[in-house]
Amino acid sequence: MSTVDELDPATRGGLAEAWGLSPHTGFAPLGNGLINRTLLVTDDGRRRVLQCLNVNVFRDPALVMRNCRAVTAHLGRERAAGRYDYSVLELVPTLAGEPAAVLADGSWWRMYDHVPDTATHETADAPSLAFEAGRGFGAFAAALAGLDRGIVGEVIPHFHDPAKRFATFREVLAADRAGRADDAIATCDTAAQAFEDLLAHWRTLLDAGLPWRITHNDCKLNNLLFDDADRAMCVIDLDTVMPGSALFDFGDMCRTLLSPVPEDSTDLERVKPRPDYFAALARGYVEGTGSMLTQLERDNLAFAARMITGVIGLRFLTDYLDGDRYFRVGHPAHNLERARNQFALYAALTAQADALQALVPDPAG
């Protein structure tokens, strides 16, 4: 994790110049985000959040910032019109009126107002948190339904696309650059079988006109700020907001909220969806999205859970085969263990798909 001391004088000077910060400004690390570097900035008692964009992940930071500006401006208008009841991240432009500052070393920085009196949760220990997450991310997607899709660009092409992820997996498996294919053969077989079924159903959904929307695409619990009564207050981490399917967002919430153990647990007996969490999440999402979801989307919420669990499981497996280039690992088999965990969850979600889908409420109910 970054510390204040690592903010070198040139960076500090560049930031101060870009935003007109006083020499007394304090910088402190904030949160435990994995992608960008996040600092709390205190200047004259005023708190702001400064982030250095990870340009290895976001290859087109200018596009990320155009998206952030369009999305926050639209949500602000929706809130002002009484159609969105959550707080909205507010970008603080540079003195030159830009949404981000590019420093002499090429680093990209942007600033948001700090949302006061809030905290994040790393894990859900009550179904009520799953309800809040579903409602919060659901309302976020519904509020963006009125924003022209052409205005928000594809920041990471094919991010959750199961067909593209499977094609990449097959290429990496065939190349076997890290010489790990033999160790992973059973998991690769499981993945290939899962994807045969999953891709066939995904294609039927695309053929049936599954809507393309503006979605968040990183609906982890810790990308929501909660108040001290554990009500969701504000959706954060807008860097991956781009065109996608509602099934991506709902599926990723299921993947991260339903199992009682973390995604790298090797205690596979315990890797199972908790139906009460699914019921609460679905109730929150249906309530938050209001009239947005089509019948096709609603009928496929349990499918979404296993699809995204399969996609992320496949990405862990692909990264293992490729020598751990993307996901940070603590030990050599870490990505393989994550993949096994996710495919165990996939199997349990598949076995329980009908029972889970039956828990999805009608929009009016």
Ligand SMILES: Nc1ncnc2c1ncn2[C@@H]1O[C@H](COP(=O)(O)OP(=O)(O)OP(=O)(O)O)[C@@H](O)[C@H]1O
């Ligand atoms: N506007 C804000 N107000 C208060 N806290 C914030 C704000 N923005 C970010 N945070 C805190 O900083 C943390 C990291 O922010 P963010 O999720 O944007 O970073 P990230 O590196 O993109 O995260 P991830 O690893 O999820 O991709 C959050 O979890 C939250 O604790």
Ligand SMILES: [Mg+2]
């Ligand atoms: Mg985050």
